[in-house]
Amino acid sequence: MIVLNGKDLAKKIQNKIKEDVELLKKASITPGLAVIMIGDDPASQVYVKKKAEACKEAGIYSVVHEMPENIKEETIINTIKLMNENQNINGILVQLPLPPHINQTKILEAIDPKKDVDGFHPYNMGRLCLDLDSFVPCTPLGVMKIFEEYGIDVKGKDVCIVGASNIVGKPMAALLLNEFATVDICHIYTKDLKEHTKRADIIIVAVGKAGLITEDMVKDEAIVIDIGINRLENGKLAGDVDYDNVAHKCSHITPVPGGVGPMTIAMLLSNTIKATKLKTSE
Numbered sequence: 001m002i003v004l005n006g007k008d009l010a011k012k013i014q015n016k017i018k019e020d021v022e023l024l025k026k027a028s029i030t031p032g033l034a035v036i037m038i039g040d041d042p043a044s045q046v047y048v049k050k051k052a053e054a055c056k057e058a059g060i061y062s063v064v065h066e067m068p069e070n071i072k073e074e075t076i077i078n079t080i081k082l083m084n085e086n087q088n089i090n091g092i093l094v095q096l097p098l099p100p101h102i103n104q105t106k107i108l109e110a111i112d113p114k115k116d117v118d119g120f121h122p123y124n125m126g127r128l129c130l131d132l133d134s135f136v137p138c139t140p141l142g143v144m145k146i147f148e149e150y151g152i153d154v155k156g157k158d159v160c161i162v163g164a165s166n167i168v169g170k171p172m173a174a175l176l177l178n179e180f181a182t183v184d185i186c187h188i189y190t191k192d193l194k195e196h197t198k199r200a201d202i203i204i205v206a207v208g209k210a211g212l213i214t215e216d217m218v219k220d221e222a223i224v225i226d227i228g229i230n231r232l233e234n235g236k237l238a239g240d241v242d243y244d245n246v247a248h249k250c251s252h253i254t255p256v257p258g259g260v261g262p263m264t265i266a267m268l269l270s271n272t273i274k275a276t277k278l279k280t281s282e
């Protein structure tokens, strides 16, 4: 059984990005990322802090716009418009989830698609589905990088994705389909989850429910990718997979923490560099 070490791969990618940034800086270009964070959700605060720290470490300029929970939609959109126009900003990210009174679609559509480093704008999502060059959402992109690094060819494989969110499940399915995997997407209304997971060569789970994927749901020698991050009552972090009982059956598995999580951040930095280079080549 091989543990897919996203932490080390993310480090390797971030070191390469640091070199890219140094080269850009020699040409008087400093990549810039604007993060908009609304409310005080503790998990979002942790993610935003990690993103800002990673930017700093890589030499990328970053600014975090923190806004209160009761902010008006219009104020957020005006901030995005300012960032769209700001020449020092190459990437814009609005941390999700948003408070219920804010229309997420309106917010994401306000971002200039050329600065959409999260790849959540319908323009980029559409291009991804058509297998055209686009900004690709960071978490599924990170999973594809793990496959590449470990020589896992998804072509013709049966992949079961558990969780059909716009930020993970759907773009993950598009990326895999573009690489000719056979993709099965399960969600809360799936009648018999085990029936789907049990058949899969690769299981990718992003639900947010600790222990959802148990030993009996996984076939021997399967590849298991765990995108869940759950805080247990004892304070420890766990994924959606019952790792201790599932790992021995797998050919490859990602741990939590240290699997997909660090790759999400590395891909955000990578997308920010891509946006910077896109602008310089205009």
Ligand code: GUN
Pocket (backbone or CB within 6 Å): 093, 094, 095, 096, 097, 118, 138, 139, 167, 264
């Ligand atoms: N919330 C959970 N994951 C993400 C992500 O990748 N990007 C943003 N903006 N918000 C998130």
